[in-house]
Amino acid sequence: MDWEARLQEYLAPRHAQVNAALERYLSESPPRPRVLPDAMRYAALAPGKRLRPILCIATAEALGGAAEQVMPTACALELIHAFSLVHDDLPAMDNDHLRRGLPTVWVQYGEAMAILAGDALFARAFELLAEQARLSPPERVVQVIDLIATASGVHGMCGGQVEDILCEGQAVSADDLRFIHAHKTGALIRASVLSGALLMGADTPTRDALDAYSRALGLAFQIADDILDDTAPTEQMGKPAGSDRARKKATYPALFGIEQARAYAQQAMEDAITALQPFDNRADPLRWLAIFAVERGR
Numbered sequence: 410m411d412w413e414a415r416l417q418e419y420l421a422p423r424h425a426q427v428n429a430a431l432e433r434y435l436s437e438s439p440p441r442p443r444v445l446p447d448a449m450r451y452a453a454l455a456p457g458k459r460l461r462p463i464l465c466i467a468t469a470e471a472l473g474g475a476a477e478q479v480m481p482t483a484c485a486l487e488l489i490h491a492f493s494l495v496h497d498d499l500p501a502m503d504n505d506h507l508r509r510g511l512p513t514v515w516v517q518y519g520e521a522m523a524i525l526a527g528d529a530l531f532a533r534a535f536e537l538l539a540e541q542a543r544l545s546p547p548e549r550v551v552q553v554i555d556l557i558a559t560a561s562g563v564h565g566m567c568g569g570q571v572e573d574i575l576c577e578g579q580a581v582s583a584d585d586l587r588f589i590h591a592h593k594t595g596a597l598i599r600a601s602v603l604s605g606a607l608l609m610g611a612d613t614p615t616r617d618a619l620d621a622y623s624r625a626l627g628l629a630f631q632i633a634d635d636i637l638d639d640t641a642p643t644e645q646m647g648k649p650a651g652s653d654r655a656r657k658k659a660t661y662p663a664l665f666g667i668e669q670a671r672a673y674a675q676q677a678m679e680d681a682i683t684a685l686q687p688f689d690n691r692a693d694p695l696r697w698l699a700i701f702a703v704e705r706g707r
Contacts, residue, residue, distance in 0.1 A: 413704075416697035420463065423476060427462045428454070430480050431487060434537060448518045448526035449533070453491040455509040460630075461486040461601040464698065468605030468619060471692040479608050481541040482553055485534040486601050489561055492534070493597075495527035497570070503656070531561075545608050553604045560600035569593025578657040586659050587628075594634070595627025602626070602695075614687070621684035622695065629677035630702040635660035636670055637705075678703045 435450050462483035466476045476483070498505040498513040499520060506516050515523035538557065542550045559565055569592025576585060602623035606616050639662045657663075661670035681699040685692050 412697045412700055416694065416701055419467075419694045419697070423463055423466055424459055426476055426480070427459045427466075427483060427487065430484050434481075434484055434488075434533070444518065444522055445525060445529060448514055448522050449530055451511075451517060452495045452514045452526055453488055453530060455511055457487075457509055459487060460698070461490050461597060464598065464601040464623075464626075464695075465605040467692075467694040467698065468602050469609050471688055471695060472606065472609040472611055472615070473691070474605070474609045478544055479541075479605055481537040481544070482557075482604050482608060483601075485537040485541075486557065486597065486604070488530045488534040488537070489557070489566075490597060492527040492530040493566055493570075495523050495530070499523060502570075502574070541608070546610075549607050549610065552607045556603055556607065557597075557600045560596040565592055565596035565600075566594075569596065573658065576659040579659075581659040581664065583664065586661065586664055589659055590628060590631040591624070594631040595624060598627035598630060599623040618684050618687050622681050622699075625677045625681035625684060626699050626702060629674050629681060629699065632661045632670055632674040632677065633703050633705065635662055636667060636674065639667065674703045 431453055435446070435453060438446050465479050465483040465486055469475065469479045494508060495514045497503055498508055499515050505513050507513065511517075513523075514526055518526065534557075535554070538550065538554050541553065561567065569589050572585070573589050573593050576589065599620065602619050603616065606619050611619070638660070661673060665673065678699050681702075682696050685696055688695075
């Protein structure tokens with residue numbers, strides 16, 4: 410069985426577990442406020458890879474844990490990712506009309522409701538992180554909350570998004586591009602891996618190895634996304650193809666060309682796999698996910 414078949418065999422039950430947990434965590438339908446709970450579910454339950462929660466789960470499993478032990482945190486990471494997409498699609502940001510093959514939240518529910526749905530998803534994520542304390546030592550949960558909050562804010566995803574906006578249509582350097590990718594996308598991917606490690610009580614050498622893996626994985630994933638935006642049809646992407654190029658965004662293909670971008674993605678994938686050398690075959694799903702990050706668009 411090749412890596413792709415083995416990965417799909419691994420992903421299928423965990424994808425179903427995450428989706429069931431998300432449904433459960435977003436099941437509340439109070440009489441008031443109206444509309445908002447539906448908009449939140451529309452954003453978070455749309456078809457998706459669930460990469461971030463699965464990275465959290467796969468890391469925990471690589472260290473001898475189980476999905477159930479980290480599920481609130483895994484789902485919190487997906488809600489933060491969903492919140493970022495809702496806001497990213499707004500007219501004031503990327504003005505996208507299609508996401509995951511569906512109308513974006515602001516198209517479906519209006520701009521005001523999309524803003525509030527994103528805000529509420531972010532808040533719900535931290536409620537779930539608090540719930541994690543029922544399953545894990547509180548001191549570990551505090552570390553995870555600090556990690557994820559930092560990865561989401563000015564020193565992470567939001568900071569990267571700002572630089573991404575300010576660099577549109579501008580001449581950028583390789584350092585500019587690395588900063589954008591490491592913060593806008595890489596920070597939450599890193600937090601997804603390291604949160605699983607922290608909740609399992611991983612020691613410093615183990616965390617350092619997983620840190621190196623997650624940084625390389627985040628880079629590989631974003632370069633591959635840049636390439637897909639430049640080369641894949643809308644049907645494959647689930648969002649408008651070529652949108653980054655149309656907005657003159659800072660991307661690896663724009664700065665280095667497609668072939669060099671592919672070479673950088675390949676190197677990042679190899680770096681990620683190399684970082685996992687200290688781990689046994691329980692870390693194979695993390696290895697397969699690194700390959701998937703680059704190969705999914707080919």
